[in-house]
Amino acid sequence: MNEHHKTEAYLRTELAIVEAAKSDPSKFGVLYEKYYRQVYVFVFRRIGDEDESGDIAANTFLKAMLALSKYTYRGVPFSAWLFRIASNEINLFFRKNNRERIVSLDKSDLSKIMVEGGENDSEENQKLLLRVLSTLTTEEMQLIELRFFEKRPFNEIGEIIGITENNAKVRTYRILEKLKLLLLKSGGR
Amino acid sequence: MTNFKFDIDPKEPREEKIAEHKDFGKVMQNYQRMTNPLYRTPLYRYRKIFIAVLLALSIAFLIAEFGENKEDNNKIPADSLKKKMDSPMKDSVKIKMGSNR
Numbered sequence: 001m002n003e004h005h006k007t008e009a010y011l012r013t014e015l016a017i018v019e020a021a022k023s024d025p026s027k028f029g030v031l032y033e034k035y036y037r038q039v040y041v042f043v044f045r046r047i048g049d050e051d052e053s054g055d056i057a058a059n060t061f062l063k064a065m066l067a068l069s070k071y072t073y074r075g076v077p078f079s080a081w082l083f084r085i086a087s088n089e090i091n092l093f094f095r096k097n098n099r100e101r102i103v104s105l106d107k108s109d110l111s112k113i114m115v116e117g118g119e120n121d122s123e124e125n126q127k128l129l130l131r132v133l134s135t136l137t138t139e140e141m142q143l144i145e146l147r148f149f150e151k152r153p154f155n156e157i158g159e160i161i162g163i164t165e166n167n168a169k170v171r172t173y174r175i176l177e178k179l180k181l182l183l184l185k186s187g188g189r
Numbered sequence: 190m191t192n193f194k195f196d197i198d199p200k201e202p203r204e205e206k207i208a209e210h211k212d213f214g215k216v217m218q219n220y221q222r223m224t225n226p227l228y229r230t231p232l233y234r235y236r237k238i239f240i241a242v243l244l245a246l247s248i249a250f251l252i253a254e255f256g257e258n259k260e261d262n263n264k265i266p267a268d269s270l271k272k273k274m275d276s277p278m279k280d281s282v283k284i285k286m287g288s289n290r
């Protein structure tokens with residue numbers, strides 16, 4: 001079980017805090033304390049700038065507070081909803097600024113994709129994979145990032161992107177197939 | 190093609206920077222400002238309604254002012270009216286009397 005998997009009791013306790021914050025916004029402070037760092041790091045991994053990440057994280061929490069009455073529990077941690085808002089804020093940032101998107105990953109993540117795609121995990125193939133990854137669309141890259149670079153479960157990925165868990169699974173495996181094909185075309189083995 | 194910059198084995202953001210930006214009080218302040226009804230619906234937000242109300246009030250004020258002036262002009266002070274009424278009558282009587290002689 002990784003850090004993203006939470007027990008039902010944990011989720012219920014968190015939901016009680018969310019419900020309390022709906023009627024008393026000052027109680028949102030508990031959720032802010034709990035998730036500020038996670039949201040900040042989530043943004044930083046995609047923006048690469050500490051100050052911009054601070055601004056986007058602040059906007060994320062403000063928008064979450066303003067829309068809290070619309071929040072509905074879907075069996076995933078509250079953080080998934082926050083990441084969804086943060087993700088929209090990041091997209092807005094890139095639309096406004098026309099900057100290069102940052103994709104943060106560990107070297108071991110590349111190996112994981114190679115193995116999942118049934119490919120040989122060689123240094124040469126990893127370089128090829130990076131080249132092939134850069135041809136993906138933003139939406140495709142977002143799925144790869146969430147699943148392979150941040151190791152999130154599919155139900156949480158679905159909540160962040162705004163699709164069902166099954167849809168998230170299907171789309172991810174389609175992207176893997178696409179990557180495999182592109183690797184083959186580029187001469188990987 | 191989308192522009193991606195791959196950051197392999199990235200550095201974590203500095204803890205002091207995270208702490209510097211972490212400020213729930215500020216978020217709460219912004220939240221209160223944005224949920225304040227006056228902030229949400231300022232008068233100028235519905236510009237047409239605002240202008241219509243402003244025009245109606247101006248017209249009402251002008252009518253009230255104009256009406257008051259008109260009334261003042263029509264109103265002749267009581268003693269001056271009495272004088273006016275008295276003097277021409279006497280003269281005409283005098284003339285009539287003189288002519289009879």
